[in-house]
Amino acid sequence: MTDTKPPRKKESPPGAPGLDTRAVRGAAEPDYNAGAVVPPIYQTSTFHFPAELSEARSQGTVHLYTRLGNPTLTQAAQAIASLEGAEQGRVYASGMGAISSVLLSTLRSGDEVVALENLYGNSVTFLRDVLPRWGIHVRWVPEEESSEVARSVTDRTKLLFLESPTNPTLRVHDLSAWAKAAEDAGAFLLVDNTFATPVNQNPLALGAHVVMHSATKYLSGHSDLIAGALVGKAEVLAQTANLSETLGATLDPMAAFLLLRGMKTLGVRVRQHNHNAEAVVEEFSSHPKITNVLYPGRFSEKEEELARRQMRGRGGMVSLVVKGGLPAAHRFLANLRVIHPASSLGGVESLASLPAETSHRQLSAEERARRGIDDGMIRLSIGIEDAADLVADIRHALDQS
Ligand SMILES: Cc1ncc(COP(=O)(O)O)c(C=O)c1O
Numbered sequence: 001m002t003d004t005k006p007p008r009k010k011e012s013p014p015g016a017p018g019l020d021t022r023a024v025r026g027a028a029e030p031d032y033n034a035g036a037v038v039p040p041i042y043q044t045s046t047f048h049f050p051a052e053l054s055e056a057r058s059q060g061t062v063h064l065y066t067r068l069g070n071p072t073l074t075q076a077a078q079a080i081a082s083l084e085g086a087e088q089g090r091v092y093a094s095g096m097g098a099i100s101s102v103l104l105s106t107l108r109s110g111d112e113v114v115a116l117e118n119l120y121g122n123s124v125t126f127l128r129d130v131l132p133r134w135g136i137h138v139r140w141v142p143e144e145e146s147s148e149v150a151r152s153v154t155d156r157t158k159l160l161f162l163e164s165p166t167n168p169t170l171r172v173h174d175l176s177a178w179a180k181a182a183e184d185a186g187a188f189l190l191v192d193n194t195f196a197t198p199v200n201q202n203p204l205a206l207g208a209h210v211v212m213h214s215a216t217k218y219l220s221g222h223s224d225l226i227a228g229a230l231v232g233k234a235e236v237l238a239q240t241a242n243l244s245e246t247l248g249a250t251l252d253p254m255a256a257f258l259l260l261r262g263m264k265t266l267g268v269r270v271r272q273h274n275h276n277a278e279a280v281v282e283e284f285s286s287h288p289k290i291t292n293v294l295y296p297g298r299f300s301e302k303e304e305e306l307a308r309r310q311m312r313g314r315g316g317m318v319s320l321v322v323k324g325g326l327p328a329a330h331r332f333l334a335n336l337r338v339i340h341p342a343s344s345l346g347g348v349e350s351l352a353s354l355p356a357e358t359s360h361r362q363l364s365a366e367e368r369a370r371r372g373i374d375d376g377m378i379r380l381s382i383g384i385e386d387a388a389d390l391v392a393d394i395r396h397a398l399d400q401s
Contacts, residue, residue: 115139116141116161168379171303172303316346
């Protein structure tokens, strides 16, 4: 079990603002057109350009068309890059837009990807069903072999891809070990940091080359938009630029504005999510109707030690496995009064979903079983409400299930 208090922050070195300051300030460059503290929404598809267009474009001083770039999108991308300590960032129409753009633009026929078996369901289906059609082979790493990831790497490996903590099993994986395996092979490491958020974990500081976010979740934080982001090394992101513009997975400026607004409170929200989730874990760690409580670090001593090393807080996601399988899980959902039964996560409001019927429904029952996803698993996205109300709601729903 981890601290219930928000982690004490280290003093920032002079000149390096802390995370909350970076979250509030947003992009490095404010919008100077009218001196607005809150940057405007450039809700336009196209831009007036100077007659000498080619010259202005070569100097990077004009925008042409929003699918190719827009100042509101640049602001959002810079803000996320700043939170992750990245050289550069790009935003996308969704988390899957970000994942498909980076995979399709960096891989070629004959290349191999090494991926952790436990990824978000649509990431699995993209790797399993789409990439092989383009001659790209995926080597899957089961969770129990994660610390030996280097063994799966071959001279064809171009990219390694994992999430930690995993969705929905909340296992913790050694990001530095994966980064070393990538570095030794001359490949790059892509980490989906959606669950942890930049408040709790910074994969780039542990050696990752690119970090991906479903900004739909904690970064925006209010369950009111769909967005994605890639941040990391400029040389890798540069490879994604042309293809993602052509694929058209461009974020809408209004969504980028809402995302910027949401990110200002990321630090305070995530510390409250951490605090409330820990309260729920503590309360239900031994309950007669629950067979397992999954939370980062709880799987084993080794994972607890790893989580302590690479995370500052454990996050707001908790999975409960109820006795009685799917019918009991359905009764649990039907009896919630505060927590919404809904898919997605990372918003201020608590949500409950059944991975077998939502995030991992595309996998066969056998594939789910191999990943430890039980039919009675309820994934909770613990919000920022009063912890006591959430505990009472879960207890009531369990009593009825
Ligand atoms: C961990 C994780 N990665 C990626 C995604 C995909 O993001 P989006 O729904 O924004 O496309 C999700 C969505 O639930 C997710 O949970």
